[in-house]
Amino acid sequence: MNYFFFYPPGGQYIRGEDRCQVAVSDLAATSMRPPLDLAYMAAMARQAGHRVWIRDYPAEGKSWQDYIRDLQDCKPDVLVMSAISSSFADDMQAFAVAREINPAILTLAKGAPFLEGVEEVMTRHPELDVIIRGEYKPIFQEFVRTGIEDCRGIVYRRADQIVINPPMPLTYALDDFPFPCRALVANERYVRPDTGEPQTTIQAAEGCPYHCTYCLAYQLDGHRIKRRSPESIVAEMECCVTQHNIRNFFFRADTFTANAAWVKALCTQILKSPISGQISWVANSRVDTLDAERLQWMKAAGCWLVALGVELGYDEGLKRIRKGTTCSQAETAMSLLRQAGIKSYGFFMLGFPWERKTEVMQTIEFAKQLRCDFYEFSIFVPYPGTEIYKEMRRNGIAVPDMQNHHHARAGAGTPHLTAEELMQLRKLALRTVYLRPAYLFDRLREMAKDRRAAVNYCRYGMKLLRNII
Ligand code: SF4
Incomplete structure (x- = not known):
């Protein structure tokens, strides 16, 4: 067929x-x-x-x-x-x-x-x-x-x-699937933002033991983390290097750093491979799953950036979304990343049903203090199937029409903020963190060292300016 x-x-x-x-x-x-x-x-x-x-x-x-x-x-x-x-x-x-x-x-x-x-x-x-x-x-x-x-x-x-039909049990092993068919993908179209080099995604693990109320990860993949073996991951990376000339990777895993022993085993496997020293990678993490030793291994094996779901800048909000982390843990994580020489990408959210401007401003202010290398502010989306979606339906809170509502575009307001206010607050957040003199100075310093990065920073900078002004 x-x-x-x-x-x-x-x-x-x-x-x-x-x-x-x-x-x-x-x-x-x-x-x-x-x-x-x-x-x-x-x-x-x-x-x-x-x-x-x-x-x-x-x-x-x-x-x-x-x-x-x-x-x-x-x-x-x-x-x-x-x-x-x-x-x-x-x-x-x-x-x-x-x-x-x-x-x-x-x-x-x-x-x-x-x-x-x-x-x-x-x-x-x-x-x-x-x-x-x-x-x-x-x-x-x-x-x-x-x-x-x-x-x-x-x-x-x-x-x-x-x-x-009856549901599929989540008992499979990721190693049992064939490697993705990259030979049929236009790989050159997917690039690392700062260098413009081809970058691909490697599925490293699936599933999440946490219970964040807005998240679909455990609804789709279950609470048990299924990790691929380091041997299988590195074999796929070697195939990307030798067959497709891709040397930049995004490790897709709901919680990449959750298990220190697995992170260390994967980094050891990368370091043993002939591609070690020729590749770079990024991963997602939670702020409470980092420590100096894990980050040292990651850095040695080619990790240059870790993305962290900080989400909110006030502990009461973090409790309400059952994030299971605190603002103080986010501060510690950022400082560990700086010490390890790994860049940070902070992800924040705004527009939860209870939030007024005061709470959103707390998140923006906290984000600024964290001094991340890159930022994203997502408008809250109540995906059908999530805990918070069910809670909103139970409490008679309107859910937006998903056709026009996503993390960067508010299609509807919340009980306390209009759609226009949400959009303005997101722009304000991005302006606050990206147009800080200290931030701009740091980027200029990097651009002076690397002309290729300079071109790409300018390209993304222009896109950002168009979006936030
Ligand atoms: S947001 Fe992250 S930590 Fe929370 S449930 Fe989803 S994948 Fe897990």
Whole structure:
């Protein structure tokens, strides 16, 4: 069979990571990420003997006409999309277009929009045949091996009925999946923001033991962390270097630094590999899972940046979102990163239902004091399926229409702040942290040392200025 995996034409969103859906054009210092989910599924389909194509239309700068031409040329039997809430109507339109070209085509979608109300979605969208519910890798692997009826974790149509198959247990091992099919990805389109060099994402672990009320990670991947073996991760990195000339990596893991022994084992494996010294990488972390020894290993193995979900600048708020961390832990984490010579990327949120301007200003002020190297301020999005979404529904608090609401664009206000106020506060936050004289001085110093970084800092600086002024 012919399988066609794609992100539809339109806005440039971060799609593959279901817990974060945002338009890249609105972000301060982030570039497009490769379609790792499509590449994983394509590798599984190929392994099962099917022909496969991958297209990321927004990243490749391609249009709806290109999409139609591809459908006519490739003649897919199965069309697989990673859908997101913010562009859901357009996403489904892509299936409708394909159905007009080939009424017999099978359309399949994965993504966060399917955590709740699948029957309603299927009823409203007759152009959608199959939904993957939950973590896609084990479900899709079973789908290509067994077909629809015996595949756990999917929802599909049988005649006029909508059938919900039993869920897929989260007992798989990440090492059992094939490496993502990067040979079919336009790898040069996905770059490290500061150097412009190709960068790819490596799925290092999945699942999160914490309970942050706004987060989809544990809804999708469960509370138990599933880690890949260091040998498997490094083998994939070596393949990226030797076959695709990619030397920059983003380790995708809900909590990369949670287990010190695993971090040390992975760093040791990287240091033993022939690619050691030729590669750089970044990872996500929580502020309470860093220490000097872990960071020393990470730095030695090529880590140059750690992204931290600080979220709020007041402890009462951190308790309300059940983050399980404190402002003082965030301060300690930043200071450990500085001592280790690793850059920091601080992530903050604003616009929780109880927040007034006073609380948001506390977060902005705290962010400024932390002196991160890079910042992002996300407008709070109550994703269906999260604890906070359920709480809002229980308490009669309106949830915004996801079609127009994402982390960088408020489609609706909160009980205390209008959408316009949220947008203005986000801009104020970005102006406060990025236009500080000390911050600008530090960046200028770096630019003076590295001309290539200077070009990219200027490019991102211009984009940031357009967004915040
Ligand atoms: S620590 Fe919290 S925000 Fe981070 S992945 Fe886990 S639940 Fe989500």
